[in-house]
Amino acid sequence: MAQDRRSLLKTAAAAAIAPALGAGLAGLPGRARAQAANTLRIGVLNDQSGVYREISGPGSVACVRQAIQDSGITQRGVNVEVVFADHQNKADVGSTVARQWIDRDGVDVIVDVPNSAVALAVNAVVREKNKAYFNSTGATTDLTGAQCSPNTVHWTYDTYMLAKSTGGAMVKTGGDSWFFITADYAFGHALERDTSKFVQAAGGKVLGNVRHPLQSTDFSSYLLQAQQSRAKVIGLANAGTDTINSVKQAAEFGVTRRGTKIAVLLMFINDVHSLGLNAAQGLVCTESFYWDLNDRTRAFTNRVKGAMGGNYPAMSHAGCYASVLHYLKAVGDMGVAAAKASGAEAVARMKAMPTDDDCFGAGRIREDGRKLHPVYLFEVKKPEESKGAWDYYKVLQTSSADEAWRPLAEGGCSLVRS
Structure with a gap:
């Protein structure tokens, strides 16, 4: 069953501490290690309180949860945990949270990340750590250009x-x-x-x-x-x-x-x-994406809007949903262990599979990590x-x-x- 544990973010000078899942895996008993091996951890990193809250924030978290539910992966015995944090629109805060999530808390995937400066900082950390990164709300084309990465998919829009x-x-x-x-x-x-x-x-x-x-x-x-x-x-x-x-x-x-x-x-x-x-x-x-574009977009909106606190999904929220849904399809194809071992391999599998979801319809992911849709x-x-x-x-x-x-x-x- 998907679990949601709120990340607490405290900033002091240029440092940020974002405890999300407690201690890392070292020292866990055998049963806990076995459970962790079959657990995917997804971190939603965005603006929870500032200028981009309504287009990312809690709505993106709700859409990631919906993707997990719609994927059916938990019914196949895979545990998926969701954590989230506020990057405060600061690149140093975003990169610090990303690094701690991966190093200490075993996060496998980072999603959303509005603010292009933060997006590029997180992109570098995820590539270094060989995890997976699906950007939905940052707009810079550098994510599929000069700073493209085998670990990153740029899903929703760009400049x-x-x-x-x-x-x-x-x-x-x-x-x-x-x-x-x-x-x-x-x-x-x-x-x-x-x-x-x-x-x-x-x-x-x-x-x-x-x-x-x-x-x-x-x-x-x-x-x-x-x-x-x-x-x-x-x-x-x-x-x-x-x-x-x-x-x-x-x-x-x-x-x-x-x-x-x-x-x-x-x-x-x-x-x-x-x-x-x-x-x-x-x-x-x-x-x-527009919630009233067609029958599929309306169906998705009806499923998720009850969890969005009166908000409706924007394209940024839809990108969080669709990218996680496609990732979980790839995990089902390649296995949890392989997906956790290499974010680049997980993204490669995603690129090899055509995309199809209620938000964007049929599409594909290009070699440079650009997700293509109308x-x-x-x-x-x-x-x-x-x-x-x-x-x-x-x-x-x-x-x-x-x-x-x-x-x-x-x-x-x-x-x-x-």
Whole structure:
């Protein structure tokens, strides 16, 4: 039976201690060692209390639990334990938790990890320790590029996909001059960079940018600079509550009433819920999952939403579910001992097997660790168009799995044969 034990995280200066499962395996009696040998431990590492809580946090933990239940693996005699911790959006905290989980607590897999800087730090630790890592909520394409790893799968979205879908669509509809308001860390920089390339390739211009700290509350000066540039589009290269605050204040300043478009380059349905349709109507965004997309996505949502505390699953949550479900299928194919012995071998088995789940449908994992599935450009409905709770999106465009993602040859991943 899956077990959940809350990790306690305490930070002092640059150090973090995250006890999750007590002592390691050394010194355990024989029976306990036998039980541990047949136990998989999955660590959900994310933002439990900050800017990305609603798009990761407890919802990701609930979706991992649901994947374990849906896999049926525990009915076949395999024990699966889930632990979770808050990385506080700090790379040193995230890498310390990852290292302690693996070295002391026997964690086999780490999942989720929003914040690209933290994601890259955890990526390095997991590769060093030869465990498995499924990133759902970090967006940096470096996970399948310069820092690709045989131990990592990048599941849900990335900055290239977001930039191509949303940025490209805005230019086609006349938004050919841009000003960026960007979160000042790896994710924001990458999203601005990638979107700028697509804007310029389509004949548009970037007139300027401004960068803001994570978890900002006052965007007035940034919006004023954007308006003064006279750009047709203000691109928001941020996420979570930063995006929510940006959109709210843009509405208060009447930015769109003056004819300027707001391009939200990364927005989740949970952000729309927080904003409300009056403020969010007409915004365009890209996601790879929507709870009301089809019968399978609705079925998944109905199974998990009772455990999400009133929240609905976003694509980030769905990626946690789907990646763990596919991993457990691979474990069933190769055996628990082999999966625990080598995270790289477990990921190789996952790549060799086609993916199929209720969130993303059929797909596959590419050599560089990029999970491939369709991508959807959505427009937020007007209040009068919504038929009920969380009925927020209408599909504008669908990009196939073959066209949505960065071409394999362009990433520079060392795992890819030339």
